[in-house]
Amino acid sequence: MTDEVQPGFVRIRLDLSYDGTGFHGWAKQAGGKRTVQGEIEDALRTVTRSKETYDLTVAGRTDAGVHARGQVAHVDLPREVWAEQSGKLLKRLAGRLPKDVRVWALREAPSGFDARFSAIWRRYAYRVTDNPGGVDPLLRGHVLWHDWPLDVDAMNEAARALLGEHDFAAYCKKREGATTIRTLQELSLEKGADGIITATVRADAFCHNMVRSLIGALLFVGDGHRGPEWPGKVLAAGVRDSAVHVVRPHGLTLEEVGYPADELLAARNKEARNKRTLPSAGCC
Numbered sequence: 001m002t003d004e005v006q007p008g009f010v011r012i013r014l015d016l017s018y019d020g021t022g023f024h025g026w027a028k029q030a031g032g033k034r035t036v037q038g039e040i041e042d043a044l045r046t047v048t049r050s051k052e053t054y055d056l057t058v059a060g061r062t063d064a065g066v067h068a069r070g071q072v073a074h075v076d077l078p079r080e081v082w083a084e085q086s087g088k089l090l091k092r093l094a095g096r097l098p099k100d101v102r103v104w105a106l107r108e109a110p111s112g113f114d115a116r117f118s119a120i121w122r123r124y125a126y127r128v129t130d131n132p133g134g135v136d137p138l139l140r141g142h143v144l145w146h147d148w149p150l151d152v153d154a155m156n157e158a159a160r161a162l163l164g165e166h167d168f169a170a171y172c173k174k175r176e177g178a179t180t181i182r183t184l185q186e187l188s189l190e191k192g193a194d195g196i197i198t199a200t201v202r203a204d205a206f207c208h209n210m211v212r213s214l215i216g217a218l219l220f221v222g223d224g225h226r227g228p229e230w231p232g233k234v235l236a237a238g239v240r241d242s243a244v245h246v247v248r249p250h251g252l253t254l255e256e257v258g259y260p261a262d263e264l265l266a267a268r269n270k271e272a273r274n275k276r277t278l279p280s281a282g283c284c
Contacts, residue, residue: 003057003114009076013109014056016040018101020067021141021250027061036062039101040073040093047092048081059115059257060122060206060283065249067142070123070256074115082108112266113259117273121185121258123202124284126215126251130223131195143196144251148223152191155222159187161232162214170234170241171214172207180207187214205272209246211284216245252284 005011024033028041041053048054059072077085085092086106093103112118128144129135135145165183172180186202199218201211217231220243234241260268 005076008079010079010082011109011113012075012077012082013105013107013113013115014040014073014075014103015105016071016073016101016103017069018067018071019141020062020065022100023064025062025064025066026058036068036101039098040103043093043096044075047089047096048077048085050081057115059119060254062252062254062283063209063249066252066254066284067250068254071254072115072119072257072259074109074113110262110265112262112269114265114269115257117269118259118265119205119257119272120260120268121202121204122206122254123186123200123256123258124206124211125253125255126199126201126211126247127196127253128199128215128219128247128251129196136194139196141250142253144248146219146223150197150219150222151224152189152197152222154228155189155218157228158218158221158231159189161229162187162235166235167238168207168210168235169238171210171217171244173209175208178207182207182210189218206284208283211252212246212249213244215251216247219247220244 018036022034023036026036028035028038037056037058041056045053054075054077056073056075062068090103090106097103127142128146128150130146130148130150132147135143163184163186165181167181169180174180183204185204186200189197189199191197199215201214214231217234220226221228221230226243234244259265
């Protein structure tokens with residue numbers, strides 16, 4: 001499988017963010033459901049006055065209700081369209097896009113760049129509070145309320161056993177033909193002065209429901225329902241445990257996507273395709 005840029009086209013990198021509340025996830029869907037990809041592709045077609053839709057490829061397909069602050073995508077545009085539009089395209093998109101999605105940067109991508117397959121990590125944050133009074137109303141769309149006190153130290157202890165390369169089948173929604181082997185590079189939690197606990201989750205890639213399942217397991221440890229050793233035992237068992245709940249999507253935000261140096265992009269692109277078949281469904 002290859003996605004080389006066709007002659008006469010130029011690959012453009014987009015850096016973007018969105019509030020996932022009003023979207024049925026990133027990916028276009030049948031039936032006219034509102035998606036981030038659909039909104040951006042429609043806006044791009046309108047502002048370039050094109051008869052065809054230019055398809056976007058994204059670093060991490062997010063599920064319905066999941067937010068993104070540092071999402072990355074690419075699109076291949078005819079070279080003459082980019083030459084004509086490049087200086088004004090960003091502002092035109094700002095005028096056309098709905099207010100819950102923004103494109104912050106548009107630039108010609110270096111050779112070998114693929115928003116999805118060139119990425120070497122994705123970093124998510126999941127935000128939760130155990131404040132007995134609930135969530136600040138101004139943050140209610142981005143922070144989960146957990147109505148039991150949480151022991152952050154116990155949660156961090158449990159998280160350490162999950163780091164590294166493992167088969168995360170116990171924490172993923174299985175997809176036919178897709179591997180669940182992932183390398184979890186970081187999983188840590190910190191409670192801020194505002195009482196919000198932020199879980200930082202970074203991996204080379206994620207399978208479907210992985211982040212929200214991991215957080216669900218850690219919350220069960222944090223509130224004392226399970227010991228710190230339990231999430232590691234679930235991982236080792238390799239099967240879904242009914243006690244692991246997939247937490248609600250609104251606490252999750254894709255914060256950043258990491259890429260190697262430009263000269264390593266093509267090699268990473270090839271390596272990622274050969275090593276694993278990423279699930280085509282949403283994340284996380």
